[in-house]
Amino acid sequence: MSTNPTRKVLGISAFFHDAAAAIAIDGHIVAAAEEERFSRDKHDASMPIEAMRFCLVEAGISADELDAVVFYEKPLRKFERLLVDHLEAFPRAFPRFSRALSTWLGKKLWVEADIAKALDVDPERILFMSHHLAHAASAFLPSPFSEAAVLTIDGVGEWATSGIFHGTSNEGRAQLTPLVEQRYPHSLGLLYSALTAYLGFEVNEGEYKVMGLAAYGEPRFRREIEQMAQVAADGTLTLDMRYFAFQRSPTRSFSKQMERLLGPSRPPHAAFDPRSDEGRRYADIARSLQAFTEDAVLAMARHALALTGSRNLCLAGGVALNSVANGRLARELDIDALYVHPAAGDAGGAVGAALYASHVILGVPREAQAGVPYLGPSFSDDAIGRFLDDCRIAHHVEPDLVTLDREVARRLAQGQVGALFQGRAEWGPRALGARSILADPRHQHMTEFVNTKVKYREPFRPFAPAVLADEVHRWFELAPEGRDTFMTPYMLSVARVTPEGQALLPAITHVDGTARVQVVRPTGQGPEGSRFHALLERFREETGVGCLLNTSLNLKGEPLATTPAEAYAIFVRSGLDFLVLGNCLVTKRTLAGESPEAELEYAA
Amino acid sequence: MITETQSVPFVLRLSAPIAWRSNRAIATKLHGFSMTEQGSALDMFRAAEAATDPQHRRLFLRHAIDEARHARRFRDEALKLMPTSAPREHERRHAIPQNLYATLGTERFLAFVHLSEARAQRQFHVLAQHFSRHPERAPVATLFRELAREEQFHVAYSRHLLGQLFAQEVRARRVRRALARERRALAWAGWKRAGARLGGHFTTLLMAVVFVAVLPLFALILRLSRHGAPPPGWHVASAAPTDHASARRQA
Numbered sequence: 001m002s003t004n005p006t007r008k009v010l011g012i013s014a015f016f017h018d019a020a021a022a023i024a025i026d027g028h029i030v031a032a033a034e035e036e037r038f039s040r041d042k043h044d045a046s047m048p049i050e051a052m053r054f055c056l057v058e059a060g061i062s063a064d065e066l067d068a069v070v071f072y073e074k075p076l077r078k079f080e081r082l083l084v085d086h087l088e089a090f091p092r093a094f095p096r097f098s099r100a101l102s103t104w105l106g107k108k109l110w111v112e113a114d115i116a117k118a119l120d121v122d123p124e125r126i127l128f129m130s131h132h133l134a135h136a137a138s139a140f141l142p143s144p145f146s147e148a149a150v151l152t153i154d155g156v157g158e159w160a161t162s163g164i165f166h167g168t169s170n171e172g173r174a175q176l177t178p179l180v181e182q183r184y185p186h187s188l189g190l191l192y193s194a195l196t197a198y199l200g201f202e203v204n205e206g207e208y209k210v211m212g213l214a215a216y217g218e219p220r221f222r223r224e225i226e227q228m229a230q231v232a233a234d235g236t237l238t239l240d241m242r243y244f245a246f247q248r249s250p251t252r253s254f255s256k257q258m259e260r261l262l263g264p265s266r267p268p269h270a271a272f273d274p275r276s277d278e279g280r281r282y283a284d285i286a287r288s289l290q291a292f293t294e295d296a297v298l299a300m301a302r303h304a305l306a307l308t309g310s311r312n313l314c315l316a317g318g319v320a321l322n323s324v325a326n327g328r329l330a331r332e333l334d335i336d337a338l339y340v341h342p343a344a345g346d347a348g349g350a351v352g353a354a355l356y357a358s359h360v361i362l363g364v365p366r367e368a369q370a371g372v373p374y375l376g377p378s379f380s381d382d383a384i385g386r387f388l389d390d391c392r393i394a395h396h397v398e399p400d401l402v403t404l405d406r407e408v409a410r411r412l413a414q415g416q417v418g419a420l421f422q423g424r425a426e427w428g429p430r431a432l433g434a435r436s437i438l439a440d441p442r443h444q445h446m447t448e449f450v451n452t453k454v455k456y457r458e459p460f461r462p463f464a465p466a467v468l469a470d471e472v473h474r475w476f477e478l479a480p481e482g483r484d485t486f487m488t489p490y491m492l493s494v495a496r497v498t499p500e501g502q503a504l505l506p507a508i509t510h511v512d513g514t515a516r517v518q519v520v521r522p523t524g525q526g527p528e529g530s531r532f533h534a535l536l537e538r539f540r541e542e543t544g545v546g547c548l549l550n551t552s553l554n555l556k557g558e559p560l561a562t563t564p565a566e567a568y569a570i571f572v573r574s575g576l577d578f579l580v581l582g583n584c585l586v587t588k589r590t591l592a593g594e595s596p597e598a599e600l601e602y603a604a
Numbered sequence: 605m606i607t608e609t610q611s612v613p614f615v616l617r618l619s620a621p622i623a624w625r626s627n628r629a630i631a632t633k634l635h636g637f638s639m640t641e642q643g644s645a646l647d648m649f650r651a652a653e654a655a656t657d658p659q660h661r662r663l664f665l666r667h668a669i670d671e672a673r674h675a676r677r678f679r680d681e682a683l684k685l686m687p688t689s690a691p692r693e694h695e696r697r698h699a700i701p702q703n704l705y706a707t708l709g710t711e712r713f714l715a716f717v718h719l720s721e722a723r724a725q726r727q728f729h730v731l732a733q734h735f736s737r738h739p740e741r742a743p744v745a746t747l748f749r750e751l752a753r754e755e756q757f758h759v760a761y762s763r764h765l766l767g768q769l770f771a772q773e774v775r776a777r778r779v780r781r782a783l784a785r786e787r788r789a790l791a792w793a794g795w796k797r798a799g800a801r802l803g804g805h806f807t808t809l810l811m812a813v814v815f816v817a818v819l820p821l822f823a824l825i826l827r828l829s830r831h832g833a834p835p836p837g838w839h840v841a842s843a844a845p846t847d848h849a850s851a852r853r854q855a
Contacts, residue, residue: 070851075854077855084826086819091819094812097811097819098808098812129844129845165841178844180840182836182839183834186836236837237836267687269683361845361846361848391658391662563649565649569649
């Protein structure tokens with residue numbers, strides 16, 4: 001009698017931004033984490049040593065047991081693009097050439113050796129796949145579909161900036177066929193990034209802010225945007241490179257020509273009020289860019305559906321994190337359903353690489369079902385209790401979670417702002433109830449309070465709601481026929497707030513009457529999802545509203561908290577009123593009785 | 605007993621008027637300090653999580669929170685002086701934890717903390733004095749004065765803990781060796797920092813030579829052969845790897 005051996009594959013993404021590692025055991029992702037969660041360096045691009053270590057420990061195996069280690073790019077193909085790009089831009093590319101070439105020669109060209117050394121594995125077991133194939137795999141292979149059109153859109157991979165694939169799965173045999181791609185420099189991701197920089201926000205970080213800012217504006221710069229970039233009916237994108245500087249400058253992605261067209265760019269870090277005259281101009285530009293992006297994504301998606309003849313669509317790549325565009329896709333496309341990977345950016349490439357090697361190269365049968373997003377590190381109640389005891393942090397232990405949730409709900413209903421740290425951390429950029437800051441969405445002032453006094457971020461940024469599944473239609477107008485069913489658990493699409501919702505839930509209603517919804521179901525999202533659902537139930541008992549304001553447990557510019565110590569540090573440095581760590585409750589009042597300065601006896 | 609060498613930061617005193625001459629220079633330096641404090645905070649968090657002695661955990665956590673606050677205060681002050689300022693690329697690396705507690709062990713880690721905090725305290729003290737002579741820089745002087753006071757706590761508690769270990773006869777020698785070793789390590793790290801900056805300049809120079817001497821020919825060939833970047837539009841994508849051999853290829 002023969003049995004199939006267990007297949008273990010580690011996927012890695014690194015060296016651009018959002019380095020991450022993910023491990024698949026027999027085609028199931030059992031652990032995945034971004035390196036930033038360990039290094040605390042937001043969007044950390046370095047080799048994800050600690051994330052790899054975490055994945056191996058979580059899977060309970062050593063590196064020499066791995067069948068394959070898969071890197072999410074083809075480094076030499078990318079290097080070729082870099083060289084051609086520099087030669088094309090010669091002689092204006094010197095500043096970029098100097099920095100890029102030294103980085104490549106010193107680090108990026110030796111990925112294989114670096115991985116082999118870091119994990120102590122035979123280089124023969126290290127595999128490479130193209131960037132967009134890794135994205136496509138991250139979208140299709142963990143999706144609930146057995147057949148789908150797959151669209152990937154981001155800044156740039158090796159040469160491709162967007163790609164269309166056809167994913168199929170017959171009797172467990174998965175296939176992902178690349179069909180067509182658009183190539184550098186004609187990139188929707190780079191267009192969005194260039195204007196993000198123009199608007200004074202950090203590239204790869206500020207795109208969400210541009211999306212939030214767009215709601216304040218009118219698309220009166222649409223013609224100017226179309227002067228810089230044109231999109232055809234089939235989604236073909238053409239950038240007029242006179243307006244962009246990313247081919248020659250390592251630090252500046254837009255040219256003086258763009259400033260001549262749109263007016264002066266906004267200085268980074270300058271105070272910003274979208275309701276001032278100058279602020280309104282920037283908001284209008286953001287709105288015009290957002291509208292153009294949505295139209296371009298729609299055109300590409302229609303082309304993907306036409307090429308494949310499919311009625312399901314999977315989406316990945318950094319642009320797939322544009323939840324406003326995703327909402328439009330779900331509303332306007334004639335499809336059955338849409339799936340977006342929760343970590344659709346470069347981090348997701350690690351999951352895609354691991355799953356592709358498992359299913360396609362190693363032949364592990366695929367089951368078409370969506371996974372859970374809680375794949376990160378966790379800490380037992382004992383470890384949390386020991387940490388709090390050792391650090392003499394006053395806290396209350398409540399073994400009965402129903403009682404604890406009731407207390408948390410009561411505090412939230414009173415207008416307090418709290419943080420919830422429970423179970424395994426989320427995979428992807430969104431806090432989904434495991435590392436979350438929570439507040440009552442019924443209070444008008446809560447948006448500004450949480451932005452400025454808790455998270456210290458821009459006051460114009462919106463907050464997302466987490467809502468009980470059985471109450472979602474009371475507050476939100478989701479896409480027809482449940483087309484967004486597979487996006488809403490991960491906060492990946494924006495929907496209109498109903499008139500009742502706009503009246504009763506002002507803190508989660510953005511200025512344009514929309515919200516990025518997280519629908520929480522009682523089962524199917526792991527123990528973390530179930531506990532979060534139970535808390536929402538308790539809040540509904542308290543208030544009659546099964547909805548909470550839910551934002552990530554971090555401060556501006558920092559990654560999500562990973563450990564109890566980091567969560568506690570955020571708690572003491574912010575305007576949070578209480579912190580739930582596992583089954584322990586820490587409040588500012590219990591801390592107030594203590595004097596940390598008592599430790600200064602050592603200074604005497 | 606733990607003894608200290610109170611070297612006067614003579615170089616800092618001498619160079620302060622030049623190194624901290626303008627808003628831009630001050631802001632850039634403050635960002636650098638912010639990065640270092642941030643890195644230090646992260647290492648202290650790691651230590652608070654990894655340590656087994658409750659007293660050590662408590663003090664490391666307190667220290668970590670202080671350092672995180674310092675990082676934010678330095679950054680806020682830098683942005684107040686110059687809203688467009690940002691940390692220099694090589695300084696961003698200082699904001700990354702180095703897992704020092706795990707790699708050095710308790711004695712060496714405490715010795716490292718003690719020596720680096722003492723050095724930071726002296727630096728902050730000198731800079732507070734420097735800025736107090738310039739009334740228009742009063743906020744910066746206050747910042748350094750306040751943070752120097754807080755660093756005093758870090759110096760004191762780490763000395764206290766080292767003293768506790770020193771009192772255990774079996775560990776006294778290890779503590780003494782750890783202090784000596786960390787003094788050498790700090791000096792070596794300073795030398796390496798200078799070397800890295802020098803190396804960076806040398807690399808830029810080398811790249812300039814390559815750029816001028818090698819690239820023109822290839823750029824010309826590329827233009828003549830018209831094999832540059834592809835035109836806009838959808839292109840047929842290359843096949844995906846389906847076996848081990850094709851997935852091994854990096855190109």
